[in-house]
Amino acid sequence: MIRKKVKEVFLSGTGITREFGHGETKIIAVNNVDFEFHRGEIISIVGESGSGKTTLAKMILGLLSLTRGEIEFEGKPRDIATQAKRRQYWQNIQAIFQDPFSTFNIFNKVDSVLFDCIRLQGQEHLSNAEKFEKMKESCSFVNLKFEELSNKYPFELSGGQMQRLMIARIFMLKPKLLIADEPTSMIDACSRATILDMLLKLRDEIDMTIVFITHDIGLAYYISDTVYIMEHGIVVERGTADEAILHPKSDYTKRLLGDVPKIYEPWDFTKDMV
Ligand SMILES: Nc1ncnc2c1ncn2[C@@H]1O[C@H](COP(=O)(O)OP(=O)(O)OP(=O)(O)O)[C@@H](O)[C@H]1O
Ligand SMILES: [Mg+2]
Numbered sequence: 001m002i003r004k005k006v007k008e009v010f011l012s013g014t015g016i017t018r019e020f021g022h023g024e025t026k027i028i029a030v031n032n033v034d035f036e037f038h039r040g041e042i043i044s045i046v047g048e049s050g051s052g053k054t055t056l057a058k059m060i061l062g063l064l065s066l067t068r069g070e071i072e073f074e075g076k077p078r079d080i081a082t083q084a085k086r087r088q089y090w091q092n093i094q095a096i097f098q099d100p101f102s103t104f105n106i107f108n109k110v111d112s113v114l115f116d117c118i119r120l121q122g123q124e125h126l127s128n129a130e131k132f133e134k135m136k137e138s139c140s141f142v143n144l145k146f147e148e149l150s151n152k153y154p155f156e157l158s159g160g161q162m163q164r165l166m167i168a169r170i171f172m173l174k175p176k177l178l179i180a181d182e183p184t185s186m187i188d189a190c191s192r193a194t195i196l197d198m199l200l201k202l203r204d205e206i207d208m209t210i211v212f213i214t215h216d217i218g219l220a221y222y223i224s225d226t227v228y229i230m231e232h233g234i235v236v237e238r239g240t241a242d243e244a245i246l247h248p249k250s251d252y253t254k255r256l257l258g259d260v261p262k263i264y265e266p267w268d269f270t271k272d273m274v
Pocket of ligand 1: 048053
């Protein structure tokens with residue numbers, strides 16, 4: 001099992017709320033959510049479509065304003081009021097979105113995508129040979145061949161290659177928090193396991209905190225230290241993976257689990273399939 005001891009809280013939120021629209025059309029996409037993320041912790045946020053997962057992620061990333069609530073970063077109220085402060089915050093926090101195309105500027109070739117990471121890390125002073133070495137190393141971490149890809153545009157890559165490129169970026173940027181919003185949706189189960197493995201290896205190497213946003217409660221159980229379950233913008237269940245999934249308190253979690261074959265029991269192959 002992947003679970004390991006987690007460390008201090010470095011990002012937390014209290015009463016996080018986001019509304020869209022006004023009057024009769026108003027919806028509360030995220031409703032009074034509290035969270036605490038620790039260094040090196042793996043968190044899953046699980047919920048059906050429209051439950052507010054991506055909206056919550058965007059608020060954590062500072063891409064969407066909060067209607068109400070407070071976010072604390074490293075023990076102090078988060079301040080992203082100016083562009084310079086936002087940039088500084090984004091040095092610590094990165095995301096992989098459902099649609100990898102949205103991550104890259106389509107006019108930048110693969111080498112400039114990676115080169116940009118060197119710039120963001122303030123490592124422009126390195127020699128060209130050192131820069132290439134870093135870019136190559138990040139590609140080989142995700143089993144991509146830098147020489148074959150460097151001259152291509154992101155839209156010339158396959159979905160799987162593009163997702164690997166996203167992880168190569170994360171490898172170079174080494175953020176403290178990675179939010180992965182259904183990162184494996186575009187690829188087959190085998191590559192999916194590889195990508196998860198890569199992310200978990202990164203967690204171990206750089207003590208990164210990872211938030212997985214997923215519909216897949218079985219995956220959440222398998223990979224997470226902590227699970228948050230969301231329904232209509234509300235966190236209805238929160239606890240260790242064992243607490244939240246093996247001993248759920250909310251009816252919603254029980255219903256979600258009802259849809260999943262018994263994830264925590266060994267398969268009994270002696271029984272006939274129905
Ligand atoms: N920019 C927006 N303007 C208006 N409503 C929005 C906006 N973004 C999200 N919503 C609404 O907020 C609710 C939550 O959406 P969100 O994208 O957070 O769900 P989700 O849990 O990520 O769903 P999925 O699993 O399908 O990705 C939905 O009802 C959605 O229609
Ligand atoms: Mg979403």
